[in-house]
Structures are given as C-alpha cells and as structure tokens.
C-alpha cells in the first residue's frame with residue numbers, strides 16, 4: 732500500500748466517494764473543492780486508488796477532515812489508519828513549533844469507534860454542545876453549473 736499526497740483527481744475522488752454509497756456532487760463542484768483543499772491523501776494498491784481523505788483548514792488554528800472513504804473491498808485492512816496518520820503527521824509538520832490546532836470532523840455512525848480509537852473526542856460532552864451543520868444552496872438565478 733502506498734500513500735500519496737495531492738495526486739487525487741476529481742474523477743478518482745468521485746469514484747471513491749461513490750464506492751461507499753454517498754451521492755457525489757457534479758465534477759465541477761468537486762474540482763473547485765479539490766483546488767481549495769489544503770492536502771488530499773490517497774492510498775494506492777499498485778495503480779489503483781483505494782482510499783482517500785481531504786484536509787481543509789486555515790493553516791493556523793483550525794483544520795477539518797472531509798470525505799474519508801476507503802473502497803469497501805479494502806476496509807478494515809488498515810488503509811484508513813494509514814490515511815488518518817498521514818493527515819495528522821502532515822499537520823504536525825506544517826504548523827509552527829509550540830502551536831496546537833484543532834482537527835474536527837463529523838463522523839458517520841459506523842466510523843465513530845474508528846475515530847475514538849484515533850483519539851477524537853465526541854460532542855456533545857460535559858463541557859460543550861453538539862457540532863452543527865447547515866446546507867447553503869445557490870441563489871435561484873445563479874445559472875447552471877456542472
């Protein structure tokens with residue numbers, strides 16, 4: 732298994748995203764997201780991309796993990812661990828000495844034990860409320876995009 736950074740194409744992203752049962756956005760939206768991704772990590776079995784995770788963030792205080800998907804045939808074989816370890820090491824190497832930054836995500840129900848084992852804390856907790864999210868849609872006359 733080989734780990735590569737920033738090799739992910741929109742087409743490969745869509746394939747892996749779809750492989751875990753998620754409905755992907757259009758290729759143009761994916762391309763834009765990848766252009767603005769801090770780093771994309773992809774695991775390869777030979778030439779085949781078998782898992783990926785994206786890191787987004789401000790580089791200073793906050794990072795976010797998105798679109799973590801390992802192709803079903805390769806799940807529970809350590810690929811996810813390889814990817815999240817690489818992502819965390821990338822942050823450690825990128826930030827300045829003495830800094831501590833937050834790494835956040837929204838877990839699927841199934842993946843929660845995986846993240847707990849990797850040291851992520853759940854919310855709500857005694858000292859903080861739940862994470863929240865909201866979908867924002869384009870304006871009605873914004874024109875069609877792919």
Ligand SMILES: CC(C)(COP(=O)(O)OP(=O)(O)OC[C@H]1O[C@@H](n2cnc3c(N)ncnc32)[C@H](O)[C@@H]1OP(=O)(O)O)[C@@H](O)C(=O)NCCC(=O)NCCS
Pocket residue numbers: 751798799800801802805806807808809810811812813836837838839841842843844845
């Ligand atoms: C979550 C995911 C990225 C982890 O990758 P992975 O390669 O399976 O992870 P590892 O092999 O390093 O670790 C496997 C462990 O993660 C846990 N796990 C996480 N997601 C799981 C899932 N969907 N099904 C079963 N186990 C899962 C299990 O505890 C598993 O331990 P086990 O192998 O002893 O049963 C991968 O399972 C996946 O793509 N799942 C579907 C999409 C998803 O839920 N992504 C998370 C988005 S927040």
